[in-house]
Amino acid sequence: xxxxxxxxxxxxxxxxxxxxxxxxxxxxxxxxxxxxxxxxxxxxxxxxxxxxxxxxxxxxxxxxxxxxxxxxxxxxxxxxxxxxxxxxxxxxxxxxxxxxxxxxxxxxxxxxxxxxxxxxxxxxxxxxxxxxxxxxxxxxxxxxxxxxxxxxxxxxxxxxxxxxxxxxxxxxxxxxxxxxxxxxxxxxxxxxxxxxxxxxxxxxxxxxxxxxxxxxxxxxxxxx
Amino acid sequence: xxxxxxxxxxxxxxxxxxxxxxxxxxxxxxxxxxxxxxxxxxxxxxxxxxxxxxxxxxxxxxxxxxxxxxxxxxxxxxxxxxxxxxxxxxxxxxxxxxxxxxxxxxxxxxxxxxxxxxxxxxxxxxxxxxxxxxxxxxxxxxxxxxxxxxxxxxxxxxxxxxxxxxxxxxxxxxxxxxxxxxxxxxxxxxxxxxxxxxxxxxxxxxxxxxxxxxxxxxxxxxxxxxxxxxxxxx
Numbered sequence: 001x002x003x004x005x006x007x008x009x010x011x012x013x014x015x016x017x018x019x020x021x022x023x024x025x026x027x028x029x030x031x032x033x034x035x036x037x038x039x040x041x042x043x044x045x046x047x048x049x050x051x052x053x054x055x056x057x058x059x060x061x062x063x064x065x066x067x068x069x070x071x072x073x074x075x076x077x078x079x080x081x082x083x084x085x086x087x088x089x090x091x092x093x094x095x096x097x098x099x100x101x102x103x104x105x106x107x108x109x110x111x112x113x114x115x116x117x118x119x120x121x122x123x124x125x126x127x128x129x130x131x132x133x134x135x136x137x138x139x140x141x142x143x144x145x146x147x148x149x150x151x152x153x154x155x156x157x158x159x160x161x162x163x164x165x166x167x168x169x170x171x172x173x174x175x176x177x178x179x180x181x182x183x184x185x186x187x188x189x190x191x192x193x194x195x196x197x198x199x200x201x202x203x204x205x206x207x208x209x210x211x212x213x214x215x216x217x218x219x220x221x222x223x224x
Numbered sequence: 225x226x227x228x229x230x231x232x233x234x235x236x237x238x239x240x241x242x243x244x245x246x247x248x249x250x251x252x253x254x255x256x257x258x259x260x261x262x263x264x265x266x267x268x269x270x271x272x273x274x275x276x277x278x279x280x281x282x283x284x285x286x287x288x289x290x291x292x293x294x295x296x297x298x299x300x301x302x303x304x305x306x307x308x309x310x311x312x313x314x315x316x317x318x319x320x321x322x323x324x325x326x327x328x329x330x331x332x333x334x335x336x337x338x339x340x341x342x343x344x345x346x347x348x349x350x351x352x353x354x355x356x357x358x359x360x361x362x363x364x365x366x367x368x369x370x371x372x373x374x375x376x377x378x379x380x381x382x383x384x385x386x387x388x389x390x391x392x393x394x395x396x397x398x399x400x401x402x403x404x405x406x407x408x409x410x411x412x413x414x415x416x417x418x419x420x421x422x423x424x425x426x427x428x429x430x431x432x433x434x435x436x437x438x439x440x441x442x443x444x445x446x447x448x449x450x451x452x453x454x455x456x457x458x
Binding site for chain 2: 004007011014015018019074077078079080082083085086087088089091218222
């Protein structure tokens with residue numbers, strides 16, 4: 001399974017490196033989203049700073065949708081999905097490989113977005129451990145859930161519009177938890193019980209979707 | 225002789241439409257069988273069902289000893305399907321597409337590189353074409369790359385859907401040579417084609433489909449006829 005996952009992730013990342021969709025389209029999109037938020041909330045920079053955590057994770061969520069759509073659009077062209085099904089690869093390995101590739105792209109985009117909130121919103125990125133732990137858990141959760149719903153919508157003609165409709169409500173707990181955890185770390189929200197409960201929720205979400213994907217991806221790939 | 229394919233009253237639905245409406249179809253191991261019939265007869269669906277891609281919802285279906293009603297994924301590693309779509313990744317090079325398919329099918333065996341390189345050379349895809357992304361290839365070169373994947377995977381069952389389409393004369397000859405070499409190596413081949421002359425030259429037997437059923441299935445003993453001389457022409 002791990003060998004298959006590495007093979008699929010390597011293939012997806014090589015396609016991405018060559019097509020440069022993430023670097024030339026998704027990354028500029030992410031920056032534009034941050035800039036638009038700044039326009040919408042300006043001139044009150046205080047509000048921008050307080051809302052930075054939520055705006056960051058909304059932007060990450062939009063980027064995740066684009067990354068997942070791209071991940072499955074390459075399988076839709078010229079019967080590639082049939083090739084993948086005929087390949088003999090373990091479906092769980094395919095799931096982990098595709099989710100892993102999406103997660104790596106999200107990590108790069110999160111780094112860009114983090115730089116963006118520092119420069120555009122004047123946010124001071126304190127609480128590095130919590131920020132990184134939140135990013136890790138939320139990224140895995142978004143990549144796993146996105147891959148599950150990506151394959152569900154992949155075989156449909158309306159996949160471009162269906163995926164956001166499926167994924168956005170499902171990812172709401174990630175958005176909420178990651179935002180709250182970041183607010184605690186940045187000191188821009190109510191401290192409450194700290195970041196712990198939100199981090200636990202993110203980890204649970206990630207574990208549930210990784211486990212579900214490993215078990216169900218084969219059936220979803222067949223039905224799509 | 226052992227059967228590579230055994231279908232009995234097999235039904236495949238596309239939506240609610242029975243694309244295969246109770247097919248009886250036998251192919252002995254090592255045979256080369258031509259499936260003929262008009263558009264919409266069910267030839268492509270039959271090949272996809274044999275590959276385990278289209279689910280058989282009623283009847284019996286066994287391919288290479290695997291019961292497709294129980295588990296249609298198990299047979300896929302032993303099968304290659306060259307269909308209308310090439311199943312290639314546009315942003316990977318010719319060599320990367322072949323290497324990915326071979327590693328997926330066989331794991332990282334030691335002869336990955338040599339096997340893939342040899343196939344690319346035989347199909348005229350070595351040299352400058354080897355490192356060209358598939359998106360930049362002509363339709364014929366894409367078909368050759370898809371054929372290279374079939375060859376490099378060394379499947380036990382070749383399923384070829386209009387395999388000569390889009391190939392130039394040299395490509396067609398290479399395809400025919402590849403099929404004959406595969407059969408000589410013990411593989412079984414089922415091909416659907418409207419190009420009767422070429423396909424019949426490869427086939428040991430021909431069957432006819434219409435309306436989602438195999439209407440004319442000559443006895444398998446015909447498979448013993450000399451290659452290149454089809455025993456039955458539907």
